[in-house]
Amino acid sequence: MRLATxxxxxxxxxxxxxxxxxxxxxxxxxxxxxxxxxxxxxPTMPFAALGxxxxxxxxxxxxxxxxASRVGLDDVQxxxxxxxxxxxVDEARAIGATCGxxxxxxxxxxxxxxxxxxxxxxxxxxxxxxxxxxTGWRDTDPAAPIALVGDxxxxxxxxxxxxxAVFTHSTHVTAPERAAFRAIEERFADVVRPFTPxxxxxxxxxxxxxxxxxxxxxxxxxILGSPALEARVTHGEIARDERKPGKKGTPAPSDHxxxxxxx
DNA sequence: ATGACTTAAAAATTAAGA
Numbered sequence: 562m563r564l565a566t567x568x569x570x571x572x573x574x575x576x577x578x579x580x581x582x583x584x585x586x587x588x589x590x591x592x593x594x595x596x597x598x599x600x601x602x603x604p605t606m607p608f609a610a611l612g613x614x615x616x617x618x619x620x621x622x623x624x625x626x627x628x629a630s631r632v633g634l635d636d637v638q639x640x641x642x643x644x645x646x647x648x649x650v651d652e653a654r655a656i657g658a659t660c661g662x663x664x665x666x667x668x669x670x671x672x673x674x675x676x677x678x679x680x681x682x683x684x685x686x687x688x689x690x691x692x693x694x695x696t697g698w699r700d701t702d703p704a705a706p707i708a709l710v711g712d713x714x715x716x717x718x719x720x721x722x723x724x725x726a727v728f729t730h731s732t733h734v735t736a737p738e739r740a741a742f743r744a745i746e747e748r749f750a751d752v753v754r755p756f757t758p759x760x761x762x763x764x765x766x767x768x769x770x771x772x773x774x775x776x777x778x779x780x781x782x783x784i785l786g787s788p789a790l791e792a793r794v795t796h797g798e799i800a801r802d803e804r805k806p807g808k809k810g811t812p813a814p815s816d817h818x819x820x821x822x823x824x
Numbered sequence: 825a826t827g828a829c830t831t832a833a834a835a836a837t838t839a840a841g842a
Contacts (some may be wrong), residue, residue: 570830570831570841571830571831571832573831573832574830574831574832595831595841597831597832598832621832621833622831622832622833622839622840623832623839623840623841672840672841672842673842674840674841674842714841714842716842728842731842732842733842765842767829767841767842768828768829768830768841769828769829769830770828770829771826771827771828772829773826773827774825774826774827775827779842781842804826805826806826806827813829813830814826815830816829816830816841816842
């Protein structure tokens with residue numbers, strides 16, 4: 562089974578690129594983040610035409626997460642227990658489903674904006690709540706293959722950004738964010754890193770400043786697996802080619818590349 | 825060259841991204 566995650570940065574403007582990659586890469590399950598649409602606006606037909614069922618949660622033009630699967634899509638859950646709200650608004654940042662025997666969670670961790678912004682405290686609170694709830698999933702059934710995948714908006718080590726000097730006062734690299742990520746990694750391992758050693762290996766490149774052709778990116782998209790899932794991983798990869806511009810007349814790329822594993 | 829940011833909402837700009 563091939564399981565992938567991809568921050569698509571608007572599914573409506575990226576639909577042809579997403580379905581095209583699903584076909585070319587022979588993907589069974591795709592977790593998407595930043596669909597940037599409501600459930601009504603989500604383009605389910607192109608997925609259905611390729612044999613994928615889709616579960617999506619999106620409230621407006623912000624956030625939005627989905628799971629597309631051609632190996633079953635059961636027990637869909639919108640949001641995780643204890644997921645914090647931002648300014649009393651529940652955001653579409655987590656969706657879970659069981660696909661081909663694997664419990665998959667598509668996660669879009671809050672950005673944080675700046676370290677002084679309330680969004681940063683929200684980000685840390687969100688990660689702590691996820692750790693707490695996900696630990697419960699694992700402890701309830703230690704043999705369950707669970708995948709926590711998505712855009713984590715954290716570069717866990719200095720090797721995961723192209724130049725630490727540029728990020729001195731930025732979110733994504735602060736000690737509290739890294740500690741929050743490590744606390745989850747203690748229980749759910751990064752199952753892609755063993756196949757994609759760094760430094761200089763990234764999943765995101767800013768649209769500005771020619772960051773992609775200059776290979777100036779960040780590694781912030783991860784597939785974390787419970788011990789039972791980790792034991793089944795045979796391959797991991799970052800589909801860097803999907804960040805390349807399309808030919809004339811084809812959709813622009815997302816600023817994130819897909820990340821996938823084979824089980 | 826892969827090339828100097830992109831998206832959605834709304835109707836000119838703004839909010840957001842990381």
